[in-house]
Amino acid sequence: MTTPSPQGFPRVGRPRSERATNAILEATADLMEEEGFAATTIEAIASRAGVSKVTIYKWWPTRGAVAIDAYFRRYHETLDFTDTGDVAADLSAQLQLLITTFQGRAGTIMGELISQAQRDATLAAALRDGWLQPRRDLTAKVLRLAIDRGQIRPDVNIESIMDQLYAPVYWRLLMRHQGFDHELVLSLVDNVLHGVSANPNLA
Numbered sequence: 001m002t003t004p005s006p007q008g009f010p011r012v013g014r015p016r017s018e019r020a021t022n023a024i025l026e027a028t029a030d031l032m033e034e035e036g037f038a039a040t041t042i043e044a045i046a047s048r049a050g051v052s053k054v055t056i057y058k059w060w061p062t063r064g065a066v067a068i069d070a071y072f073r074r075y076h077e078t079l080d081f082t083d084t085g086d087v088a089a090d091l092s093a094q095l096q097l098l099i100t101t102f103q104g105r106a107g108t109i110m111g112e113l114i115s116q117a118q119r120d121a122t123l124a125a126a127l128r129d130g131w132l133q134p135r136r137d138l139t140a141k142v143l144r145l146a147i148d149r150g151q152i153r154p155d156v157n158i159e160s161i162m163d164q165l166y167a168p169v170y171w172r173l174l175m176r177h178q179g180f181d182h183e184l185v186l187s188l189v190d191n192v193l194h195g196v197s198a199n200p201n202l203a
Contacts, residue, residue, distance in 0.1 A: 023049040024056055028070035033105050037112040040067060064123030067113065068130035075106050081138050087146035091165065092189045094139070098166075099180040102173050111173055136162055156196045164192050 027048035031040040042063050046053045060066040078098045084090055102110065117124035139162050146152040165188055172178055 020049070020051050020055060021059070024051060024059075024066065025070045025073050028066050029074040032067065032071065032109045032112075033074075037067060037109060037116060042066075062122045062126070064113075064116075064120060065126045065130075067123075068126040071106075071109065071113070072130050072134075075101055077101075079135060079138060081142055083142070083145065085149070087142065087149075087151050088189055088193055090142055091139075091193075092185050094142075095165065095169065095185045095188060096182065099169055099185065102169070103180050107173055114170070114174060135166070139165070150198050152193070152196050153198045161192055161196060165189070 024045060028040060028045050031044055031048060035044075040063070042053050042056055045063075045066065046056055049056075056066060060069065078094075078101045080097060081094050082090060101107070113123070113127055117127050136159075140158050143152060143156075143158050143161060147154050147156075168184070168188060169180075172180060172184075
């Protein structure tokens with residue numbers, strides 16, 4: 001039978017052992033932080049977690065799938081959204097969480113995952129489904145609430161707004177032509193919202 005993971009990936013085999021699952025995900029996250037994604041092989045994960053490779057493959061179809069699950073679990077706080085009723089403040093706070101995370105080891109790992117995903121369709125799908133889509137789903141919810149409150153025009157394309165907000169962050173992460181700072185967050189949110197605001201005085 002198949003069972004979904006917290007990120008929605010189908011898993012084959014028997015229900016997971018919580019202890020083994022925790023060991024595998026922690027081992028994977030630790031290996032990526034210590035040695036990078038390339039060195040985080042199924043063999044290395046199994047050895048660090050004290051499980052067999054068969055156990056890992058029972059619950060994850062590929063190395064990329066377990067890597068994304070482990071990354072999501074280690075850095076899940078970057079998805080936090082606080083609904084204050086101020087769309088500019090809420091988007092700014094969430095973007096600040098993300099770039100603060102990317103300033104550390106998590107940013108290097110994400111760069112490796114994105115790079116490898118260009119050559120690995122399975123990893124690319126795992127990255128989209130396990131990391132990007134949950135973020136987009138929550139951001140879309142915030143933007144729809146802002147539309148309902150009259151803060152954003154109802155005719156805007158929510159998908160393109162999200163691209164405008166997040167694409168520059170990943171561009172800087174990958175190209176490293178400029179760093180991350182709070183001014184980047186403020187400018188991204190300000191530039192986007194002044195183009196879609198129903199209220200020209202929206203801060």
